[in-house]
Amino acid sequence: xxxxxxxxxxxTLSEEAFLTINCTYTATGYPSLFxxxxxxxxxxxxLLKATKADDKGSNKGFEATYRKETTSFHLEKGSVQVSDSAxxxxxxxxxxxxxxxxxxxxxxxxxx
Amino acid sequence: GAGVSxxxxxxxxxxxxxxxxxxxxxxxxxxxxxxxxRLGQGLEFLIYFQGNSAPDKSGLPSDRFSAERTGExxxxxxxxxxxxxxxxxxxxxxxxxxxxxxxxxxxxxxxLTVL
Numbered sequence: 455x456x457x458x459x460x461x462x463x464x465x466t467l468s469e470e471a472f473l474t475i476n477c478t479y480t481a482t483g484y485p486s487l488f489x490x491x492x493x494x495x496x497x498x499x500x501l502l503k504a505t506k507a508d509d510k511g512s513n514k515g516f517e518a519t520y521r522k523e524t525t526s527f528h529l530e531k532g533s534v535q536v537s538d539s540a541x542x543x544x545x546x547x548x549x550x551x552x553x554x555x556x557x558x559x560x561x562x563x564x565x566x
Numbered sequence: 567g568a569g570v571s572x573x574x575x576x577x578x579x580x581x582x583x584x585x586x587x588x589x590x591x592x593x594x595x596x597x598x599x600x601x602x603x604r605l606g607q608g609l610e611f612l613i614y615f616q617g618n619s620a621p622d623k624s625g626l627p628s629d630r631f632s633a634e635r636t637g638e639x640x641x642x643x644x645x646x647x648x649x650x651x652x653x654x655x656x657x658x659x660x661x662x663x664x665x666x667x668x669x670x671x672x673x674x675x676x677x678l679t680v681l
Contacts, residue, residue, distance in 0.1 A: 458608070490670075490672075495674075496674065497569070497570065497657075497671075497672035497673050497675070498657070498659075498670075498672040499671075499672065500669045503669075543608070543609070545609075554599070554609075554611070554670060555611070556608045556609035558608040559608060
């Protein structure tokens with residue numbers, strides 16, 4: 455079945471450090487891929503998405519590229535800020551079903 | 567309100583009791599999802615409603631779990647004869663259409679603790 459695996463956390467970085475959170479997926483078809491973020495005390499919200507191979511999603515300085523050959527959708531940011539501290543979820547959804555599959559989440563803490 | 571609203575935010579119950587969790591989606595959203603998140607784990611799909619179509623119940627873990635939605639409004643998730651393994655955060659999300667289009671809007675969740 456379809457599934458998402460993302461790197462385990464927690465991840466602790468200093469401000470302005472480079473961030474990578476790995477995400478790989480298993481799917482039978484051609485899924486859309488997403489990163490959601492949950493800030494403290496808030497609900498999950500969409501951060502970025504990519505709907506086909508080689509697409510790059512970007513938002514708020516974060517980027518992720520849909521790599522079909524490696525079945526990956528790694529999240530990157532060149533310079534993190536304290537305000538980026540949150541839990542990040544990788545997710546996928548395919549055209550032939552209605553559910554969005556989520557990874558376990560990776561908690562990021564950025565220290566000043 | 568502007569977002570997805572869930573109640574109660576916290577619920578502590580005794581094993582064997584029934585609980586009901588409520589979700590108010592964003593007005594006009596035709597799709598509504600329920601997920602469960604156990605501690606340290608990802609979101610587990612439970613059930614999906616789309617307009618007046620029959621719901622996709624494929625994620626419900628047992629017949630103790632049921633959910634209803636009237637039209638495109640409020641949904642309730644009911645857990646009968648609760649067990650300790652039901653302890654989790656139950657998340658509701660709504661959207662304009664199918665998950666493939668990307669943006670699900672989530673509530674803050676209902677944390678259920680079964681003693």
